[in-house]
Amino acid sequence: MEMEKEHRSSHPRLVLVALPFQGHINPMLQLGSILHSKGFSITVLHTAFNSPIPSNYPEFGFVSIPDNLSEQLISADDLLPFISLLNLNCGVPFQECLAKMVQKQEVENEPSIACIVYDECMYFCDAVAKYVKLPSIVLRTTSASTYLSRNAILQLKAEGVLTSxxxxxxxxxxxxHPLRFKDLPVSKIGTPEIFLQFITNIYKTRTSSAIIWNTNDVLEQPSLQEIQKQCQVGIFPVGPLHEVAPASSSLIKEDNSCITWLEKQKQNTVLYVSLGSVASVDKKELGEMAWGLANSKQPFLWVIRPGSVDDQEWKKLSTEGFVEAVGENGCIVKWAPQKEVLAHGAVGGFWTHCGWNSTLESISKGVPMICKPCFGDQRVNARHVSQVWRIGIQLENMCERGEVERAIKRLMVDKEGKEMRQRAKNLKERIQLDIREGGSSYNYLNKLIELIMSF
Incomplete structure (x- = not known):
């Protein structure tokens, strides 16, 4: 175990444990920044895999614990066995690390640990917290609607209504409502038994004292009210976390040259295209997506993350004249500073996989969406974007260049798209009010701090 940075403070300490993926690390570190600004000392316990960069958060302490994950498992991209093994491997080193921290605070007059805050997928933390007699709180990084839909899967399968x-x-x-059976976030990876066990594991409250949610009443009040009825502990929807604590860092190197390109574009004309840090583009769909973008004649900024597309298929596109056809109308980068891009006046739409972080970031900046969900909770989020908030278009089928071109024009040019943009702007303004003094997120944050201080 390596202690990378330690701080002395009289304030109570919080120990944060995130699942080591971009979409989970960022909300946890954002939560840490918020709580640090309220006077807490923050120590982040993290795995060697995808470890955060301590220099990006000089005010935090960082402690690395071994995860004993094989390169084979890491490269397999099979999330459920990965998470299962992570929970199996990290319990003992986490317990040893916490015991040392508790001992150190007694001997060296270090700030006492008030609470452990852990990602729902790092559920081993609960048993360890209980063992060392420390309170724990769960952070859920998905939408409240995803929680309800996953619980519904358990019920529907038990009743024999839903197949494996x-x-x-x-x-x-x-x-x-408005979810269809096809929108339910059923995993296509691994066996159904592993998936059902995964849902059961992440949704048990166990001995945790509360649940923090990266959402808010503006977006999901009915779902949150339903969850609180079912839940034995308090829930604290304090999101969007990135809006309360804008500073965050990327595990992937960002290419800021795209901002210079955006500066040359007209207001609300650019379609930003990014499928997040995990999802990939189907080999057959890549060409259709590319030519749909080109044929729309709409300026676009396209993030093509290394490993997210088939290299041979991309080379084929280049030889077929795609790059020449697009010319200055398109900008292609390996990774973009997403929040900065979405906040830019030139960006008028976002083609997204509808991961919850990307969805929240787009809503927070008033940018309407083209939704092409890939897996998991993305289908739930896309359905809410298109049917509940009505700020986007969902692509339902395999991408076909004509359909792609029509969707882009609907969003970026037609009256329908202008109406979506106005609704997105209105939603953005309501969220801004919600995180300010008097808003529900603001109030929930104060109540959360009161709870932690009471431990």
């Missing part, structure tokens, strides 16, 4: 591989039915799921 989910459903392609367009019928609405009772009690989950």
């Amino acid at each position: 591989q989910g459903s392609t039915s367009q019928d609405l799921v009772p009690g989950l």
Whole structure:
């Protein structure tokens, strides 16, 4: 175990444990920044895999614990076995590390640990917290609607209504409007038993004292009210976390040259295209997506993350004249500073996979969306974007260049898109009010701090 940076303070200390993926690390570190600004000392316990960069958060302490993950497992991109093994491997080193921290605070008059805050996927933390007699709080980084839909999967499978591989039915799921059976976040990876066990593991409250949620009442009040009815502990929807604590860092190197390109574009004309830090583009769809973008004649900024597309297919596109056809109308980068891009006046739309972080970031900047969900909770989020908030278009089928071109024009040029942009702007303004004094997120944050101080 390596202690990378230690700080002395009289304020209570919080120990944060994130799942080591970009979409989970960022909300946890944002939460840490918020709580640090309220007077808490922050120590981040992290795995060797995808470890955060301590220099980006000089005010935090960082402690590395061994994860004993094989290169084979890491490169397999099989999330459920990965998370399962992470929970198996990290319990003992985490317990040893906490014991040392507790001992050190007694001997060296270090700030006492008030609480452990852990990502729902790092559920081993609960048993360790209980063992060392420390309170714990869960952070959920998905939407409240995703929680309800995953719980519905357990119920529907128990009743025999849903098969192991989910459903392609367009019928609405009772009690989950506007979700259809085909929108339920059933995993296509691994066995159904592993997935059901995964849901059971991450949604047990166990001995935790509360649940923090990266969402808010403006977006999901009905779902949050339903969850609080079912939940034995208090829930604290304090999001969007990135808006309360704007500073965050990327595990992937950002290419800021795209901002210079954006400066040359007209207001609300650019379609920003990014499928996040994990999702990839199907080999067959890449060409259709590319030519749909080119044929729309709409300026676009396209993030093509290394490993997210088939190299041979991309080379083929280049030889077919795609780059020449686009010319100055397109900008292609390996990774972009997303929050800065979405805040830029030239950006008028976002083609997204609808991961929850990207969805929140787009809503927070008033940018309407083209939704092409890939897996998991993305289908739930996309359905809410298109049907509940009505600030986006969902692409339902395999990408076909004509359909792509039409969707882009609908969002970026047509009256329908202008109406979506106005609704997105209105939603952005409501969220801004919600995180300020008197808003529900603001109030929940104060209540959360009161709870932690009471431990």
